[in-house]
């Protein structure tokens with residue numbers, strides 16, 4: 430049996446009386462891009478927070494390469510190589526691009542590895558190299574999103590969690606960022622991506638799950654789901 434990078438079984442999370450996740454199952458094979466799709470409030474961000482150890486689970490199990498990481502403290506999960514690039518491009522606006530990247534690398538001990546990550550990041554995002562001395566807050570929305578992903582890559586992720594990288598960005602920029610995400614994956618990083626933009630995401634993903642009010646109501650190969658025009662329109666918005 431293939432060992433999963435992430436194996437989520439019957440995951441339940443509640444906020445008081447609100448059952449945000451009602452027992453969901455998600456598998457992320459190593460080397461793949463798996464998408465978690467769904468409308469606003471479906472529970473996508475909550476899933477990532479549970480994996481990252483930011484919210485407590487009420488039931489179920491989360492395994493990372495076969496070790497149980499359920500309810501492990503967030504800093505330990507980061508140290509194990511599960512790195513989240515947050516929604517809303519939460520970069521540090523008053524620090525430069527370069528300083529933001531250095532913060533991303535804070536868990537990496539080896540100088541050589543930091544240098545390698547730096548070079549890799551600037552290869553993916555040459556615009557960030559051009560703007561390395563610029564305050565992150567003065568970057569465009571697309572550049573800030575690039576920086577959020579770049580900062581996560583500085584931590585040498587084994588599994589990269591991407592929270593809505595297309596949020597608020599123009600279609601052309603989204604396409605550009607998604608191409609880079611695909612490239613990052615091709616070079617070996619396993620990715621779990623959470624998105625409302627189903628069509629663009631299915632183009633780069635291997636497999637996808639559709640979340641609706643705390644439950645997975647559909648899953649399949651991205652190449653098959655993308656054929657289902659009614660699904661794209663009815664459930665997910667065809668943009």
Ligand code: ATP
Pocket residue numbers: 444447449467468469470471472473474475476
């Ligand atoms: P979005 O696209 O807005 O991030 P989402 O699919 O990621 O949506 P979640 O943010 O995971 O959805 O929210 C799932 C449910 O849990 C929603 O009903 C939401 O209102 C609720 N919720 C999320 N965070 C909290 C919180 N801190 N306290 C109470 N309820 C919350």
